[in-house]
Amino acid sequence: MAPEEEAHPASENDEAPTHPRRSGAPERPGWAGEQTTSYASFSIEPLTPHLGAEVGDLDLSVPLDDAQLADLRQAFADWSVLVFRDQVLDREAHKRFGRYFGDLHSHPMNYARTGDADILIVKTTADSAYTAGDGWHTDVTCDEVPPLASALYITETPECGGGDTLYADMYLAYELLSPAMQHFLEGLTAVHDGAKPYVGAYKSTPPEGGYPCNEHPVVTVHPETGRKVLYVNSAFTTRIRGLRKWESEALLGSLYDHIATTPRLHARVEWRPNTLTLWDNRCTQHHAVWDYYPHSRYGERVSVVGDAPRGVAG
Ligand SMILES: O=C(O)CCC(=O)C(=O)O
Numbered sequence: 001m002a003p004e005e006e007a008h009p010a011s012e013n014d015e016a017p018t019h020p021r022r023s024g025a026p027e028r029p030g031w032a033g034e035q036t037t038s039y040a041s042f043s044i045e046p047l048t049p050h051l052g053a054e055v056g057d058l059d060l061s062v063p064l065d066d067a068q069l070a071d072l073r074q075a076f077a078d079w080s081v082l083v084f085r086d087q088v089l090d091r092e093a094h095k096r097f098g099r100y101f102g103d104l105h106s107h108p109m110n111y112a113r114t115g116d117a118d119i120l121i122v123k124t125t126a127d128s129a130y131t132a133g134d135g136w137h138t139d140v141t142c143d144e145v146p147p148l149a150s151a152l153y154i155t156e157t158p159e160c161g162g163g164d165t166l167y168a169d170m171y172l173a174y175e176l177l178s179p180a181m182q183h184f185l186e187g188l189t190a191v192h193d194g195a196k197p198y199v200g201a202y203k204s205t206p207p208e209g210g211y212p213c214n215e216h217p218v219v220t221v222h223p224e225t226g227r228k229v230l231y232v233n234s235a236f237t238t239r240i241r242g243l244r245k246w247e248s249e250a251l252l253g254s255l256y257d258h259i260a261t262t263p264r265l266h267a268r269v270e271w272r273p274n275t276l277t278l279w280d281n282r283c284t285q286h287h288a289v290w291d292y293y294p295h296s297r298y299g300e301r302v303s304v305v306g307d308a309p310r311g312v313a314g
Helices: 003-007 066-079 091-099 108-112 170-175 179-186 195-201 245-261
Strands: 043-046 053-056 081-084 120-124 147-156 165-169 189-193 213-217 219-221 228-230 237-240 266-269 275-280 284-288 297-305
Touching (some): 066 081, 091 147, 091 275, 091 297, 165 170, 179 219, 179 228, 237 245, 275 284
Antiparallel strands (some): 147 275, 219 228
16 A cells, blocks of 8 residues: 555545446446336436436326335435426315325425415526525424425516526535444434524514424434434524534534535426426425526425334434
């Protein structure tokens, strides 16, 4: 071994590998050789080699049969973000789609709104003070049992274009960390506070008793795939338990930078009217891009309740 290699062992100082395909090494994070693209019930067109896919030849306005559902659940586990184009859905069809994955979730900010508690309106106009989700986040991680999935149906896109949504692969975000950092994070728990986005950013009035605030492991294990996930997000996570305030801020800031500035984590969904996108909140984050002011965009979301996030120790 050359002296300079001894001084800088690969496990300590190396950058994460940036060309997993070129190396062809399956043990490398993000190796792109194993993703399934073959399902009997529909076609799949990947958005990136590891995250996100468009599903073709599936009409969600009618109930799916068992074989279609089994394929849908498998594709969801494989790709984490699924995009369905040219769907004509009323609210009942939208909710039926959500219920394929579990019970419907009621958003904490819906308490102050009239209308259907299962539907979250995602609407931005020239008069909007903010657009929902304009920053990297996972949905409602302030809940003790956050939604496992969300399905957003966009029917109006900005006439100037734009209004895309970015997604980040949080399996890969974890896998690209050094083994030492992975190990350190696996023992930690973080606070996720609904007041941070809903009061701090959106200036809403909290319900009596305040918005939910709960703790979750910093590294979780996806209940279906068994893969480890980096589970902190800049919208809700306020601090890591057991660390000094400055240590927590420095560590969370670095992790948020890693998520936002590592392009190979990301997939981009370009919406067209009547597109439904389903995402897995247990292993992805997303960021709605507000680049279309003063134009408008409209959609409706249903979310599905999951299990409480589980850490590496179980
Ligand atoms: O509007 C979007 O594309 C996503 C909005 C969002 O962040 C959310 O529904 O959680």
